[in-house]
Amino acid sequence: xxxxxxxxxxxxxxxxxxxxxxxxxxxxxxxxxxxxxxxxxxxxxxxxxxxxxxxxxxxxxxxxxxxxxxxxxxxxxxxxxxxxxxxxxxxxxxxxxxxxxxxxxxxxxxxxxxxx
Amino acid sequence: xxxxxxxxxxxxxxxxxxxxxxxxxxxxxxxxxxxxxxxxxxxxxxxxxxxxxxxxxxxxxxxxxxxxxxxxxxxxxxxxxxxxxxxxxxxxxxxxxxxxxxxxxxxxxxxxxxxxxxxxxxxxxxxxxxxxxxxxxxxxxxxxxxxxxxxxxxxxxxxxxxxxxxxxxxxxxxxxxxxxxxxxxxxxxxx
Numbered sequence: 001x002x003x004x005x006x007x008x009x010x011x012x013x014x015x016x017x018x019x020x021x022x023x024x025x026x027x028x029x030x031x032x033x034x035x036x037x038x039x040x041x042x043x044x045x046x047x048x049x050x051x052x053x054x055x056x057x058x059x060x061x062x063x064x065x066x067x068x069x070x071x072x073x074x075x076x077x078x079x080x081x082x083x084x085x086x087x088x089x090x091x092x093x094x095x096x097x098x099x100x101x102x103x104x105x106x107x108x109x110x111x112x113x114x115x116x
Numbered sequence: 117x118x119x120x121x122x123x124x125x126x127x128x129x130x131x132x133x134x135x136x137x138x139x140x141x142x143x144x145x146x147x148x149x150x151x152x153x154x155x156x157x158x159x160x161x162x163x164x165x166x167x168x169x170x171x172x173x174x175x176x177x178x179x180x181x182x183x184x185x186x187x188x189x190x191x192x193x194x195x196x197x198x199x200x201x202x203x204x205x206x207x208x209x210x211x212x213x214x215x216x217x218x219x220x221x222x223x224x225x226x227x228x229x230x231x232x233x234x235x236x237x238x239x240x241x242x243x244x245x246x247x248x249x250x251x252x253x254x255x256x257x258x259x260x261x262x263x264x265x266x267x268x269x270x271x272x273x274x275x276x277x278x279x280x281x282x283x284x285x286x287x288x289x290x291x292x293x294x295x296x297x298x299x300x301x302x303x304x305x306x307x
Contacts, residue, residue: 083177085173086173086174086176086177087177089166089170089171089173089174089177090174090177090178092164092166092170092174093164093166093171093174093175093178093191093195093201094191095162095164095203096164096166096201096203096273097191099162099164099203099205099271099273100203100262100273100275102271103262103264103271103273104262104273106246106264106266106271107235107246107248107262107264110237110246111235111237114237
C-alpha cells in the first residue's frame with residue numbers, strides 16, 4: 001500500500017515538472033512576429049484581390065447587360081418608329097392617289113357632259 | 117492662257133447648268149405663295165408632298181404579298197418609278213372663295229415649257245374650270261398636272277415621272293383620263 005502511494009506521488013511530481021516546463025516563459029524565435037503578420041497580411045490581400053475580381057466581373061456583367069439591353073431597346077424603338085413613318089408615308093400616297101382619282105374622275109365627268 | 121480660262125469657265129457653267137436642269141426636272145416645286153392664302157380661307161386642307169425617296173420608302177410598306185391587298189400591289193407598281201407626287205385639296209364653306217387671278221397664278225406657277233396642255237376648260241362668269249397638262253418625252257407620259265376648280269373645292273395634282281395610263285386607269289376604275297384628250301396632247305407635243 002505504501003508502495004502504491006509512493007508511485008502516485010512520483011507520477012504527480014513528474015506531471016508537475018512537465019507542466020512547469022511547458023508553462024515556462026520562452027522567447028519566440030527571431031522574426032516570428034513579422035512572419036505571422038506578413039502571412040496574415042498576404043492572406044488578407046489575396047482575399048481582398050479575389051473579392052475585387054468578383055466585384056469587377058459582376059460590374060462588367062451588369063454593364064454589358066445594361067448596354068446590350070439599351071442597344072436592343074433602341075433597335076426595337078427605331079424599327080417601330082420607321083414602321084410608323086412608313087405607314088404614314090403609305091397613307092399619304094393613298095391620300096394623294098385618292099385625291100388624284102377623285103379629281104380626274106371629276107374632270108372626266110365634266111368633259112363627258114360638255115361633249116354631249 | 118486666257119483661252120484655257122475661257123474654256124474652263126464655259127465647261128464649268130455647262131456642268132452647273134446641266135446639274136440645275138437635271139435637278140429641276142426631278143425635283144418637286146416649292147409651294148406657291150397662293151397656296152398659303154387659299155389654305156387660310158379653306159375649311160379643310162389636304163397637302164401631300166412626296167419626293168422620290170419618300171415614295172420609295174412608302175412602297176416598302178406596301179405589301180403586295182398579302183391576300184386581298186391587290187390595291188397595295190398596284191399602287192406599289194405604279195409609284196415605283198415616280199419622281200414626285202404633289203397634291204393639294206382645299207375645301208371651302210362658301211362658293212367662289214378664290215379668284216380667277218389666283219387660279220391663273222397657280223396654273224402659271226406650275227406650268228413650264230415642258231408641259232403640253234391636254235384639257236383647258238373654263239366656266240363663264242365664275243372662277244371655275246379645269247386644266248390638265250401632261251409632260252411628254254418621246255411620246256411617253258413623264259408628268260401630269262391637274263388643276264380642278266369647283267365651286268367649293270380646289271384640287272391641284274402634280275405627278276412627276278413615268279405614268280402608265282393603263283395602270284392609272286386600272287386603280288379602282290376611277291382614274292379616267294380621257295383617251296381622246298391624251299391623243300390630242302400627244303399630237304401637240306409631236307409638233
